[in-house]
Amino acid sequence: MRQEASIRLSFVGSPSVRSMPLPDGVSRSQMDNLGTRLVAHPNDISDRDYDLLERVLGNYQHALDLAQVRLQGLGIRATGRVKSTSTLVEKLVRQEGMKMKGIRDIAGARIVVDKGRLEQDRVADEVVAAFLNEPRAPRVIDRRATPSAGYRAVHVVVHHLGLPIEIQIRTLLQDSWAQIVERLGDIWGRGLRYDEDFAGSEIVIAGDVTRATVMHQCREVSEAIHSFEAREAILQAWANGDDATSRSDSLEQGPWYRGPWDAREPYAEFLMGKQEAHEALSTLRQALLTLLDSLAGLVDRLEAI
Amino acid sequence: VHHYLMVFERVEGRVLQLTTCESPALAMRARFKAERAYRTTKNIEIVVLGAQSEADLRETHARYFENAGQLARTGVSRVDRVAAAV
Numbered sequence: 001m002r003q004e005a006s007i008r009l010s011f012v013g014s015p016s017v018r019s020m021p022l023p024d025g026v027s028r029s030q031m032d033n034l035g036t037r038l039v040a041h042p043n044d045i046s047d048r049d050y051d052l053l054e055r056v057l058g059n060y061q062h063a064l065d066l067a068q069v070r071l072q073g074l075g076i077r078a079t080g081r082v083k084s085t086s087t088l089v090e091k092l093v094r095q096e097g098m099k100m101k102g103i104r105d106i107a108g109a110r111i112v113v114d115k116g117r118l119e120q121d122r123v124a125d126e127v128v129a130a131f132l133n134e135p136r137a138p139r140v141i142d143r144r145a146t147p148s149a150g151y152r153a154v155h156v157v158v159h160h161l162g163l164p165i166e167i168q169i170r171t172l173l174q175d176s177w178a179q180i181v182e183r184l185g186d187i188w189g190r191g192l193r194y195d196e197d198f199a200g201s202e203i204v205i206a207g208d209v210t211r212a213t214v215m216h217q218c219r220e221v222s223e224a225i226h227s228f229e230a231r232e233a234i235l236q237a238w239a240n241g242d243d244a245t246s247r248s249d250s251l252e253q254g255p256w257y258r259g260p261w262d263a264r265e266p267y268a269e270f271l272m273g274k275q276e277a278h279e280a281l282s283t284l285r286q287a288l289l290t291l292l293d294s295l296a297g298l299v300d301r302l303e304a305i
Numbered sequence: 306v307h308h309y310l311m312v313f314e315r316v317e318g319r320v321l322q323l324t325t326c327e328s329p330a331l332a333m334r335a336r337f338k339a340e341r342a343y344r345t346t347k348n349i350e351i352v353v354l355g356a357q358s359e360a361d362l363r364e365t366h367a368r369y370f371e372n373a374g375q376l377a378r379t380g381v382s383r384v385d386r387v388a389a390a391v
Contacts, residue, residue: 045344054337061329061353068306068355079365080306080355082333085340087350110365116387172387175365176380183368183376186315186350221380228384235391278391285388289381296377 022059023161028101031056035092035100042089056100057082060107063161068109070130070160071167076123078109078167090190104157105166112175117144117233118240120171124154127167131158144229149194150222151178173225180295181218184211187302206301214302217295224288231281238274306355308332309362312339313350313369320369321349329355 021027034052038045045053064080071078083091083106092098100106111127113119128138136159144152154169170178181193188211191198201212308329312322322339326332332353343349356362363370367379 043344047341050337050341054333058330058333061333061355065306065329065355072306072357077357077361079362081352084350084352112365115390172383173380176376176383179368179371180373180376180380183318183371183373186318186348186368229387232387232391239391281388281391285384288384292377292381292384296374296381299373299377302373 020162022056022163023062024055024059026052026056026059031101032099038085038089038100039092042093045085053085057106059161060163060165063163064107064109064165067107067131067158067160067165067167071109071111071127074126074130076111076126078111080107080109082107087190094194104164107163108166108168110168110170112170112172114172116171116173116229116236118236120154120169124156124169127156127158127169131156131160134159135162136164144226147222147226150181150219151193152222152226153178171229173229177218177222177225180299181215184214184218184299209298209301214295214298217291217298221288221291221295224284224291228281228284228288231277231284235274235277235281238277306357307359309354309356309359310335310339311350311352311354311369312343313352315348315350318369318372323359325359326353329353 019028022031030052034049034056037049038053060082064082068078068080083103088100088103088106091103092100111123113123124140128140131138138159139157141155141157143155152174156167156169158165158167185191185193188200189198192201192211192215198211198215201210201215203211205211205214308326308331310322310324310326310332311320313320324335326335336351336353339351343351354362354366356365367376371379
């Protein structure tokens, strides 16, 4: 069976582009050496390194601003941010040996689409098209059927002024899930976003509920969102008069292949009548609501502590 | 694109500062000034966010403004918003 997976759209970029200095003249080796010093002394950053970091990140901010303006011209509303110093250092520490210039999400933007996966696909296509003429082509990372610790979204890494910008495209429900987990990460440490056995996972928050219990519930909600959205997309395609069967075939010939909506039960709906498919969606909706309500109850107990 | 300096206390979930900056360069300058001021304080996130409006910012980065329970309930309302569209 075909799997959704990260897709490398095109070439990765020539070494000359990768080694070019930043637009304001800071060299890539200066940047990498700065990264090494930040990792060595994360709590004692010198004024000189703060100044250099401000210069380095100013380049990313400029590239990000221009990218956002380009998206805005297409009617796409994105919120951008350049990574905070603490998350930048955390990433360099977590991914040992990684060079600062190799981090693709120093500049990032987030788009939350108003609906579900069809809209997410459409916006991802527009983002890819908007940056196809850059020296380095966009790269699409589809984390829907193959999530990262429960996190689902489509990311498009585009380049502008020779710098990478990671654009997160989330559906409404993927975004809600991510916001909840990010908020828990604020309180319990960001490690929970990367590891099921995160530090402190055994800590009891109330009664017999541990932090791990809450994260397990989050994973269940993520699965339920995935199942719900996969079926919602198929029904939406029908409602749009789109033959979803032929659409999924034609997608393989598009600029980036995204695979079937649900790798586990890809075409169950096609064997059903529409009424039956709507009923199946309704059942999934109810299951998702029950899980979300339960999660809300759990985290309410946390907030009450 | 408007630029906002956000200073956020992660554990308590409190926005300590949300300021609109007049330019990206001034925003970056304000960020690093804040980083130096908070360099010995734990659990502080300092970031510049660029958005078309503060309303957009509150939508895409809701975790700065809502607790986990509120975020989960927003998720509940979004399920029906998506389901209603089919």
